[in-house]
Amino acid sequence: MKFGEAFTEYLLGEREWMLDKKCVHIEYKRLKKVLKSCQSCTRLQSSSCSEFLENQLCQCQACPLCDQMFFSELIKEASDIAKYFNSRVRRLLHLHVATGIQRYVVRLRKCFKNDQQALAQEGRVLIEYIAMNAIALRKILKKYDKVHSSVKGENFKSRMHAERIELLHSPWLIELGAFYLNSDQSDAGELNGVYGHFSCNLNVTEAAMTLVLPDSTRLEYDLTxxxxxxxxxxxxxxxxxxxxxxxxxxxxxxxxxxxxxxxxxxxxxxxxxxxxxxxxxxxxxxxxxxxxxxxxxxxxxxxxxxxxxx
Known part of the structure; x- marks a missing residue:
């Protein structure tokens, strides 16, 4: 299954949850249509050029349609996703490591309902949410560069880094991984295979945490x-x-x-x-x-x- 279809299926499956939580996502399908329109338009304009026969991709240095649609929207979407993810994880983990009177209330609630299971489920949902949107962002930027033969998409990642809204480099994602490893007695936290896989190496001199995403992308987080x-x-x-x-x-x-x-x-x-x-x-x-x-x-x-x- 192509990623576009998998992402659409994911959004449909989580539609009720997303509407309830009022969270945003990368508009992958719509942005992909914009790229397709840009590519078709450029091909039509260049149909008489011999260079077009050698390269079927848009060679423009700047595409007003794509630039306006992509980079202004993507920075907002990525920022909103990062803020939402960080706030939800902060709230979830605050309940897990509550202290004082709040810890007493949390423990009392556990007598009536399985809060640990509810927290774990919300954690899984949040991991899939950040992972799927991060993959969608990476793929649409890669496609932008392919269509325009540019490096603007790659440079956009630097902008995200400068504004500290990289989706997969939030300290709250590492905290969420530690939460799963604390909940599990082994050295790895299995998230049903679909969501990903956390593992860690706690060698004091080279401590690191590993996250494998649904698309098999492997991320290493240095804990030193x-x-x-x-x-x-x-x-x-x-x-x-x-x-x-x-x-x-x-x-x-x-x-x-x-x-x-x-x-x-x-x-x-x-x-x-x-x-x-x-x-x-x-x-x-x-x-x-x-x-x-x-x-x-x-x-x-x-x-x-x-x-x-x-």
Whole structure:
């Protein structure tokens, strides 16, 4: 089955859920028709050219019809999909790792209904939603470049990266993968084969998570960070106990040197839990080191505050 047919079948199957949740999707079928119209129009205009006989594809450097339809719409659709996915996963995982009185309420509800099963089902739906739309986006951009013999479609991915709306590189997708691995006692989370397959290698020096998509695309997520929490806080002139979100808007990331990234930091609780349960010795050492450093920084901070007040 071609992807266009599979995507249409998926949308029909999830129609009720999508209408209820008011979520958007990549308009793959309509955009493909626009490409077909553009290609047919160009062939008609070039039918008298000998060059056309050598290449049946549109050679225009810019196609107003496609450019207006594609890149303005796709950036909005991708942004809306990313925002919806992130918010839904955040809510789902918040229920799973709830604390305090909310944790008590969640546990009480479990006496009357199987919340764990409901959470797992919603997670599967969200994974298929982000995966199918990501595949649709990749394929329609590839087709755009093929029709126009351009690299605009490929360059569009760079724009998505710059605006941080890449569908398959959200930290919330990694959190969702950790959620499945935490729910499963083995090293792999099977999602019924249709939705994909999560697995992980928690070697402390080369920790990574793998996601295989429905189209057999394999994605590797490196779980090791190029900068530790202490250095990240130091770069933003923060104490560890203050947290990254306390950084000023002008603070720059020590890696990419961009501003405004600290406010978008995600505390990955599911990934923390995964490491805590499967790398116990490493986790104990890491927590001990962090506590020593936090205690030292706290003493220095309050000492400086007292000196300033005096």
């Amino acid at each position: 960070c190029a900068v530790c929490l202490s250095c990240a806080c130091s770069a933003a002139s923060l104490m560890i106990f203050q947290g990254l979100k306390a950084a000023s808007p002008e603070s720059k990331c020590p890696i990419c040197r961009e501003v405004g990234v600290y406010s978008k930091a995600v505390h990955m609780l599911e990934l923390d839990l995964l490491l805590k349960t499967r790398c116990k010795e490493y986790w104990k050492e890491r927590l001990a080191d962090e506590r020593v450093l936090m205690l030292k920084q706290s003493k220095e901070h309050w000492k400086s505050q007292s000196t300033y007040a005096i």
